[in-house]
Amino acid sequence: xxxxxxxxxxxxxxxxVTDKLGIHRESxxxxxxxxxxxxxxxxxxxxIEITIPSTTxxxxxxxxxxSELKTLGYVETENDEDYDED
Numbered sequence: 001x002x003x004x005x006x007x008x009x010x011x012x013x014x015x016x017v018t019d020k021l022g023i024h025r026e027s028x029x030x031x032x033x034x035x036x037x038x039x040x041x042x043x044x045x046x047x048i049e050i051t052i053p054s055t056t057x058x059x060x061x062x063x064x065x066x067s068e069l070k071t072l073g074y075v076e077t078e079n080d081e082d083y084d085e086d
Contacts, residue, residue, distance in 0.1 A: 003033040004054050013058045014050060017066045022077035023048060040068045 011030065018028050029043075031051040038053030038061055050065065052058055 003035070005032055006030065006034060006052055010052055010058045013062050014052070014065065017062050017069070018048070020076055021066070021069055021074040023069070023074060038064070040065055042072055 014028065014030055015025060018025065027046050027048060029047060029049045031039075031049075034052045034054035036053045036055050038056065039049065039051040041049045043049050048069070053061055
């Protein structure tokens with residue numbers, strides 16, 4: 001099977017988690033192709049690197065993403081920042 005490319009629905013799911021945890025979108029790097037088992041890492045204090053898995057739904061992966069980011073010390077915030085692309 002050829003590499004599957006992420007789409008906007010995938011990105012919106014990832015951003016729903018990172019926004020909730022107060023992580024600025026410029027600090028999130030998501031690989032364009034999906035690859036198992038999926039990767040969540042913090043390459044520097046200001047950068048989160050994510051690879052979405054190819055055999056798990058992005059919705060399911062988002063639960064793991066939230067859990068691992070909380071393990072890295074991120075906590076839910078009340079974020080009023082507007083990320084609309086107007």
